[in-house]
Amino acid sequence: MRRLKKLYFLLIFVIIGLSFILVCRFFCCDSCFFLKPLPQSIPLKIRMDVYGDGHFGSPRNGGRKHRGIDLQASLDTPVLAAKSGFVVKTDYDKYSGYYVVIWHWPNLKSYYLHLPEIEVKKWQPVKQGQVIGRVGKTGNAKLKGIKPHLHFEIREKGIPQDVLKRWDLSFLIRENVEMGMVFYGIS
Numbered sequence: 001m002r003r004l005k006k007l008y009f010l011l012i013f014v015i016i017g018l019s020f021i022l023v024c025r026f027f028c029c030d031s032c033f034f035l036k037p038l039p040q041s042i043p044l045k046i047r048m049d050v051y052g053d054g055h056f057g058s059p060r061n062g063g064r065k066h067r068g069i070d071l072q073a074s075l076d077t078p079v080l081a082a083k084s085g086f087v088v089k090t091d092y093d094k095y096s097g098y099y100v101v102i103w104h105w106p107n108l109k110s111y112y113l114h115l116p117e118i119e120v121k122k123w124q125p126v127k128q129g130q131v132i133g134r135v136g137k138t139g140n141a142k143l144k145g146i147k148p149h150l151h152f153e154i155r156e157k158g159i160p161q162d163v164l165k166r167w168d169l170s171f172l173i174r175e176n177v178e179m180g181m182v183f184y185g186i187s
């Protein structure tokens with residue numbers, strides 16, 4: 001009887017341990033860094049055209065400020081999940097076009113705007129680097145003079161962050177500022 005009890009506790013211990021490893025694999029292993037949301041082979045450029053500049057904080061109509069970064073890329077370039085998480089929103093509005101929001105543990109969300117269509121489902125778990133859409137020109141990116149780009153944004157507790165600066169400091173290295181950036185985890 002005692003042996004059985006011991007075995008029982010051992011089993012529980014193993015199950016808890018395994019679940020912990022699984023959860024960690026999904027949420028933590030890649031959670032040290034954000035991956036560039038476009039394929040590594042594509043050189044990245046921050047959008048710069050007659051309508052404006054795609055850096056964080058650059059001025060927009062009506063005194064607004066740009067809340068993300070615009071990564072210039074040709075139409076239909078695959079858009080990748082910057083980090084593992086769950087799709088918490090897929091929607092359309094006239095400014096953002098078709099967009100996807102992914103929640104990342106514990107309080108971060110990444111936004112992918114101007115997609116040509118929605119290719120993921122709400123509450124779908126996604127792995128870092130998984131294709132979640134393509135570069136498009138919907139919403140206010142549809143104007144002819146605006147170069148095709150992915151508007152990429154990270155919010156912490158709902159507040160848009162300066163992706164380049166913020167993630168430079170903690171766990172990202174920014175490379176090749178002129179050409180855009182490549183995100184590498186350093187931990």
Ligand SMILES: [Zn+2]
Pocket residue numbers: 054066068069070150151152
């Ligand atoms: Zn933008």
